[in-house]
Amino acid sequence: MKFPINDIVTLLDERLEFNLAESTNKDLILNEIWDDEFSKELKNLKLEYGTSKGNKKLREKIGEKLNVDKNQIVITNGAVFGIFLSMLCLCENGDEVITVQPNFPPSMDLIEGLGFKRVLIKLSFEEEYQIDINKLFSLITNKTRLIILVSPLNPTGTIHSKEEILEISERLNNQYPNCKLIIDETYREATYGDNDVIKTYAGLRENIITISSLSKSYGTPGLRIGWLQSSDQKFVEQVGVAKTNTVISNSVLDEFVALKVLNKEFEILENRRIHSITGLELTKNWVEQNNELVNWTEPKAGALCCIKLNEKRFAKDNIEEFYSLSKAIGIQIANGEWFGEPKRYFRLGFGYLDTEKLDFTLNKLSEILIKATTNKVNSFEL
Numbered sequence: 001m002k003f004p005i006n007d008i009v010t011l012l013d014e015r016l017e018f019n020l021a022e023s024t025n026k027d028l029i030l031n032e033i034w035d036d037e038f039s040k041e042l043k044n045l046k047l048e049y050g051t052s053k054g055n056k057k058l059r060e061k062i063g064e065k066l067n068v069d070k071n072q073i074v075i076t077n078g079a080v081f082g083i084f085l086s087m088l089c090l091c092e093n094g095d096e097v098i099t100v101q102p103n104f105p106p107s108m109d110l111i112e113g114l115g116f117k118r119v120l121i122k123l124s125f126e127e128e129y130q131i132d133i134n135k136l137f138s139l140i141t142n143k144t145r146l147i148i149l150v151s152p153l154n155p156t157g158t159i160h161s162k163e164e165i166l167e168i169s170e171r172l173n174n175q176y177p178n179c180k181l182i183i184d185e186t187y188r189e190a191t192y193g194d195n196d197v198i199k200t201y202a203g204l205r206e207n208i209i210t211i212s213s214l215s216k217s218y219g220t221p222g223l224r225i226g227w228l229q230s231s232d233q234k235f236v237e238q239v240g241v242a243k244t245n246t247v248i249s250n251s252v253l254d255e256f257v258a259l260k261v262l263n264k265e266f267e268i269l270e271n272r273r274i275h276s277i278t279g280l281e282l283t284k285n286w287v288e289q290n291n292e293l294v295n296w297t298e299p300k301a302g303a304l305c306c307i308k309l310n311e312k313r314f315a316k317d318n319i320e321e322f323y324s325l326s327k328a329i330g331i332q333i334a335n336g337e338w339f340g341e342p343k344r345y346f347r348l349g350f351g352y353l354d355t356e357k358l359d360f361t362l363n364k365l366s367e368i369l370i371k372a373t374t375n376k377v378n379s380f381e382l
């Protein structure tokens with residue numbers, strides 16, 4: 001078994017100052033949740049093993065959020081581990097997993113990494129990353145054990161409608177009862193300003209597994225706390241066993257902090273939603289100002305979106321020039337290849353930097369767009 005190499009690892013290992021590549025919201029600093037009680041409880045925290053399904057209070061709290069019983073919840077080391085455990089528990093040698101492309105790379109690469117057959121359904125910029133359900137069903141076989149959809153999607157911030165998800169779930173139930181549907185809702189709560197939070201799919205159908213975490217909307221990716229929810233009790237038990245056999249438990253320290261984060265849920269999210277809407281507005285203006293050079297799909301949630309470098313102005317060389325000029329001045333860009341797209345597309349994260357820095361970085365990026373299209377235009381092979 002081999003995991004495909006993906007350059008997205010640079011996002012962890014080579015952080016540049018003007019980071020437009022991040023998908024998370026403003027980092028949470030411990031000070032935001034620190035008070036006397038926190039300090040007292042932390043001092044007395046026993047660093048014992050956690051439980052196989054995770055801290056009971058944390059599962060209750062997440063159950064309340066999703067309006068399901070805590071017995072449907074397993075705490076995972078980030079959302080990514082929920083996807084890993086699902087695949088591990090549902091698939092055998094020779095089984096197939098379908099997911100969308102573009103996508104968060106581990107969702108695509110874990111499939112091959114774990115030795116299963118990966119089947120990708122391509123979503124396109126031109127179709128605003130919407131899914132063709134009949135095309136999806138044409139890819140399903142009797143060996144398909146899992147379909148992973150992501151809503152809101154990384155890198156685009158686009159969503160699937162409730163009608164679409166219910167139709168897929170219903171048709172699977174009728175035609176492929178051995179195939180489950182993961183809805184990765186990691187960006188569900190990362191809405192903008194006063195926009196309504198996207199409703200969870202938790203508890204809606206037995207063949208739907210929902211996955212999420214505190215990483216994006218709360219700005220705590222370093223906490224490594226996520227969760228998996230399913231109303232199929234046998235599957236939940238299996239996941240608990242698989243978790244014990246791989247990592248034993250979550251870190252009790254992470255779980256303690258996660259509870260404190262959720263106790264201040266309202267303030268933390270409100271603060272980040274205000275920050276995101278400002279970032280979104282700045283990005284919108286930037287796209288409008290540069291509309292001869294770039295185009296975008298406006299996101300519905302998640303502090304990220306997909307930008308396309310205009311075909312008429314960016315040939316292969318110009319695209320390379322764009323990335324190299326950005327890197328040279330410390331602007332980090334998430335190039336489309338990370339997500340299974342051509343380099344003509346890139347993900348722009350507008351929730352991570354402080355507003356002033358985001359504004360500054362976008363202005364610099366406008367200069368780079370112009371330079372990259374005027375410096376040298378050698379070939380227009382596409």
Ligand SMILES: Cc1ncc(COP(=O)(O)O)c(C=O)c1O
Pocket residue numbers: 023077078079080081104150153154184186212213214215221225226
């Ligand atoms: C769609 C999606 N799912 C899951 C994850 C993993 O998040 P976590 O930090 O909770 O493991 C990411 C991270 O980028 C993501 O974009």
